[in-house]
Amino acid sequence: MSKWKEWKLSSSLKSILLMLILILVQLIWFSIQSPYFLKIGNIVNISRQIAEIGIIAIPTAILIIAGSIDMSMASTLGFCAMAFGMMMNGGIPIWAAAVLTILVGAAIGVFNGFFVAVLNIPGIVSTIGSMVLIRGMCYIINRGNPVNGFSEGFIKFGYADVLGIPVSFLVMTLLFAAAAILLQRTNFGVKVYAIGNNEVSTRFCGIKTNRFMWGLFILNGMLIALASIFLLARLGSAEANLGQNYDLDVLASVLIGGISILGGKGNITGAFLGLLVIGILRNGLNIIGVSVLYQSIILGVLLILTAAKWKKVKD
Amino acid sequence: MNEKPILQIRQVEKRFPGNYVLRKIDLDVYPGEVLGLIGENGAGKSTLMKIITGVYSLDGGEIIFEGQKVSFQNTKEALASGIAIIHQEFNLFQNLSVAENIFLDRDGYHDKGGRVDWKKTRQEARRILKELGAEFDVDTQVSEIGVREQQLIEIAKAISSNAKVIIMDEPSAALPQNEVGHLFDVIRLLKERGCSIIYVSHRMKEIEEICDRVAVLRNGTNVGTMQLANTNMHEIITLMCGREITDYYPHVQLEPGDVALQVEGLTNQYVKNVSFRVHKKEILGIYGLAGSGSVQLAECIFGLNRFREGKIVTVKGTAEKHTPEEAMSLGIAYVPPDRRREGIIKELSVEKNLILPQLRRYSKAGFLTQKKIKSRTIEYMKQLNILAVNSRMLLDNLSGGNQQKVVLARWLDVQPDVLILNEPTRGVDIGAKVEIYALIDKLAQQGLSIVMISSEIPEVIGMCDRVIVMNKGRISGTFASSELNQEVLLNTASVAQGKEG
């Protein structure tokens, strides 16, 4: 009997192991290919480059585990960045603008959550609508113009570090750790997995699943807003189409990380490793000078390799 | 029986990763007989049936059908050769019509070019359902019909094919008692035509009534096959459980205590002006045929369904509009009927399934108190005899009966004053059933009020102190168990009454 347990456990371990092997292979391969790859400066580059995607990947992973998804994340990212920039340009102190931006993110979460929680529309459906709507708002708020011209201090913040580690990366790592603890050791985590697995049973246990889902969307909006602050600090400018296609990177990291798109399965560690896989891949291929065209093909193949179940179906 | 068997199972073996499920099983099925197949949950009945029809491959032995060794790739091939199966779980397409569910992709119901013959599909479906005593619209989508109708469709699917052997894996589990009669009529008809039936059930009464022979599986081996005429049920059950069971309904009626739950004038679109009381130490049965509103009533009391009028009073307070959370705070707990859909969470551990309604109690500042959870779970696993490797085993890997016990444990742990059980023993084997009954009785003795909604008449009569019968959303009768018998129950449950539906 005890054998079942090992067999079951291994399936989630397996995907983490696969990630680790992939990362190792990449590290070895790229460092053979290029002497620049393993330099401290490059490691710092990678960590800074994945930070914003990572911050968004956290709530995305949580939402997907809970059986939903937010397709409007890229639009939300762009809108929050623009709102943040306009607030700063409007003379609001940076910290206040940051707080307000996170509130803006929360408001978008309230909006998105409404359709899911109150109207029972699946997240993947309603957020496609809000994706278009929120992107539209990006064009409206500044009549299509980019927002820029921020203070030196703010721009410096985008490249600030603590003991050589980029602040954004630190924040992202802390958030990942917090999310891992949250999902593994708290009420919150139990609810997330329970809802993702079987929403009806969970509701029958007296848990207000709709309200909880709404809460997740709000959290999602807030974290995306946080990511937008770091992104804006790094770029120093926000165009109305900022963040477009970020969603694909976020989804790819989460999905490569073994989180099931069907909900209820997977863990946040996997998402973190998935993020590393993609971040290292991008950077490594850039450094060896592989054309982005082939990069996207390689990324596609990688997605397939990690997601495929090669075993035969029967039994 | 001197005839040659139509289906022979020879030394069949089956392994799943990690464990042997079937060990050298031998079993013969003769033309025109009804062979009962019984065994505890997890004994391997369904697995054997799935091997015969090609759902699983076998790891040893052979299957001989009409003198030929066969090895089907899937149920479609089996069906084409003459073996049909009704699976234990529904396998219906909720998004397709009744008629189509019966004849989808069946040869003869579409032409060479693949054009579907809708007319024939409908006509034949109508004919077969009529034979089964069911007269519902064959164009209805399956998602819009009840469990009973769905089971009838499964049966119609199997008998529509002129199969020579029909395997029925717990076909009656979702049927109300009165429908089982229809099913048996059909089985007898099939038998007359020379068709063989393998009939799997946990209801001994049914086995006794319909079967010619019965085979008993225990732990993946065939521990005996016998003519029903030469034996008695007691013997069979002892063989099946590996121990003697004497007292099926261990219920002792107690002097009822104070009123624990008072329901007054509940009304919504399903239930009409329902009022009743339950006392401490009392087991109240609610019996009704499908669509009587008994399920909705329970859901109203537990706050899962809204009601327009009426109120619910317990010792802890009164509720008019409420949620499950509030119902719990009133001291009410509810074990839903559809274990898979409404009860368990497959991918969560036993532990987490247990604590789900009481996350606050099992956490400090939001963090789970792991030790407390584990010890409490292990306590329940011992108390209810839940078979699991450890408290972290995923529920998906437990057998149905054990899953049911986990759900029960979950709600006992809430320490309710009133426990509503909706079909608590559906699909559970006799041994486990008796365990659950004993548990229910013990709870009542400890002072709990229990409301038991059930469609199994012997259970209702055997376990309850008082029984409310529901019909079309209203209470159509209340009986003390002493004045009850099957006929009274059925009559009260099905009298035509009122105007609206």
Added chain:
Amino acid sequence: MEDKIKKKNKILESQEFMIFIFIIVVSIVFAVISDNFSSPSNIQLIFSQVAINGICTIGVSMVVFLGGIDLSSGSILSLCAACSGMIVNSDMPLVVTILCSVLIGMCCGLLNGFLVARLRIPPIIATLASMNIIRGLAIIVTGGDWITGFPKSFNGIGQGRVFGLPIPFLIFLAVTALAAILFRYVNIGRKIYAVGGNIAAAELAGLNVVRIKLFAYILCGATIGLAGTIYASMVGTISASTTGSSLGFQILAAALIGGLSINGGKGTVLGSFLGVVLLGVIKNGLILSKVSEYWIDAVTGSVILIALAINAVQIIRRQRRITIS
């Protein structure tokens, strides 16, 4: 008699009817705001503008019925359009061009089907991957060049009219009708619905799920392939890197508005058709109503959400009303 009433109620309650009403309402609003909107030539224009996305949407609907999804549709369109253009430019007749384009689309569909059915990769991941791969291929095949300068004779399929109706729209209609027949009256179509409704049951019932999935994805690819040729003819210039880059989401939006469920097994071809038309009407109407260019996306998004919300409210109402039989 009762049957007829029931049937009528069913139609009135259907999602398709709701969108139809919604289209009418939106059209009336636009017609009031803008003089040109209701002119016959503008209606023709709308018809021709919805055709390409429409044909693709019908194709993708087939895999959505199956419980699948196809994010790679834009990439496939790009590859097929580019190849159509290149084939035409090498003096091949139209028929050959269409056939080749359809064939290429089928190969892409085969790739998707293989990933989803054989390797059992969740469709959203599989097609996210193939989206990247096929787009890359399209750019490599074209060498990043504009494909343009097609012979005049090639204009017909994208720009011609028959009985005053644009040929692309007629093709769209034909594809819709064929798909509707396929999914209503043909065995394989019903099997696709079945797999989308309950894949476990389909497997147990001995349906060849792998083959059914492959079929649906290949058919989807073929349909997009057809649209590719029309694209080349209608638009006249193809840039492989941008063609159809927002198509995937537009299709999803149209299909979802049309009442298809992302979980499969639900919705009709007609629903997809109407969804596409609704989006097309909105896009055209907004520009004709001289709405500020900065507001177009926002208004489109709002309309999508409103349509979804109305439908959701209807479903909730209906669920309340269903009494047990």
Added chain:
Amino acid sequence: ACGSKETAQPAAPETEKEQSSETASKDSESGEKPLYFVNPKSIGYAYWDLAQKGAEAAGADVGAEVVFNGTTDVNSAKQIDMIEDMMTRGATGLVVAPNDAKAVASVFSRARAQGINVITFDSDAPDTERQYYVGADTDQKLAEQLIDIIAEDIGGKGEIAFMVAGLGAENQIAKMDAAKAKLEADYPDIELVATVSSNDEMQVSLTNAQNLLKTYPDLKGIVGFAGGEAPSAAEAVEQAVNAGELEAGQVKITGIGWPNMCRDYIKNGTINKVLAWQSETLGYAGVYLLDCLDKGVKIEGEMEMPNGKTINIDGANAFTGLIVISKDNVDDYDF
């Protein structure tokens, strides 16, 4: 934000050169070729493919290794990631077509601090530490010239519309702003009635053009501010003319347009004139100037490049010049 602000000093390179002798000497010691990274806005477009050809040709001519790579989507964050990665790889010079003129400021100043020379091409980033900008001409000149062309085409009065690739894209906004200013200043009788954007999708710009024709029956002219817009407009007009909904010549079209895409429309008169430049030359000039900076060659006046083409230096700008494409010369070009 017009591209004509003079910020960088032409003389600056020399001093910078000395400051960064560390990297430079390392290069010369090892005898390795300098590594120039040329970064377009995105790749996969014919326009950037040509730029790549030019850049690589220049690399061969001046003896430098040229890496040409960009993102597949127009995305400034990814663009900056890529520039950073190439700096890590030891690029000694950057030629960048920034997606967002402001967003590259920080990465440029880090590059300069490391002694890496930075040149923008195709689109400028004037408020950054880039040393030179290589373009056909300023956005302002280009826009003004387009307005002059359309004004002449339509006879100085009537309704016109703008078609752009992205409403939010910096270089599109700059051109639109300049064009609007020019209209206001010189052509009071011309009314700008609408602006539509296509996100660089041909199908969308075709649809946009068709809708414009419907919405504004009195429309006289369309100006396209990106390579795909004018031909789409021409296609829409031709289709409308063929359908009998529009008279030939009723709507004039101009804009940025590449000869290969516009040839048919120019020849049959749907389009009169478009403005073009050779992105190949831009790529070439970018690398060439970088090499001049590296080698300390003086950059001023009219310079002849090894491939025979000339560029005009105007402060920190290097212009390759706009080409007016019309019936007469459209066959002279193949790009």
